[in-house]
Amino acid sequence: MTINERVKHFRKDVLHISQTEFAVSLGMKQTGVSYMERDGSTVTDQTIKAICLLYNVNEEWLRTGSGEMYIQPDTFSLDDFVKSKGATGLELEIIKTYFELDPEIRRTAVEFFKRRLVAAVTADPALLVPDNPEDLEAQCPPVDTGSVSGTDAG
Known part of the structure; x- marks a missing residue:
């Protein structure tokens, strides 16, 4: 799965929101979301950071697909x-x-x-x-x- 596919999967299958809703949450236009969900399109570092910060997404997962989708909270023993x-x-x-x-x-x-x-x-x-x-x-x-x-x- 490419980064573009992961962004689309996260928005559509995990969050269950439209491109417009996702765009508004990230402070961008719907066309920007449409573009970054297309295979081979560039997803900027700024957008990656915004998605990770806003939705508690693991940056490594978003960029490469490795690791857990969400950042795991620190545990206390x-x-x-x-x-x-x-x-x-x-x-x-x-x-x-x-x-x-x-x-x-x-x-x-x-x-x-x-x-x-x-x-x-x-x-x-x-x-x-x-x-x-x-x-x-x-x-x-x-x-x-x-x-x-x-x-x-x-």
Whole structure:
């Protein structure tokens, strides 16, 4: 299938819209769509980008026919995330078990911990201070250390 055939297939068989409707969505005239659907006609990079952006189409599929028609959304793996943070197998199981709880029980547990943490911090505000300089730096936004004009820090 050529790029021209893929454009036509996408418009006609996937979107089920007319050339005029497709043209309007892309900000062009119906004759432009008719032209690009003809075998051997040029489909501009700008039009390819517009189709991909507007309809979440995989550019590689549109250009060459390889890969999936639509861009696949990024997936999130709780297991991978927790492992990347150095969690143990037990910690991972605790997190999974928490999410298996009834939503009402989870809400109650979260409220319980909120109250306890607020009470603890109110009693001892030093609990909010990190244990080491690295953790403190991680909490602070980066400081712009660009050059200071007219001075020599040396």
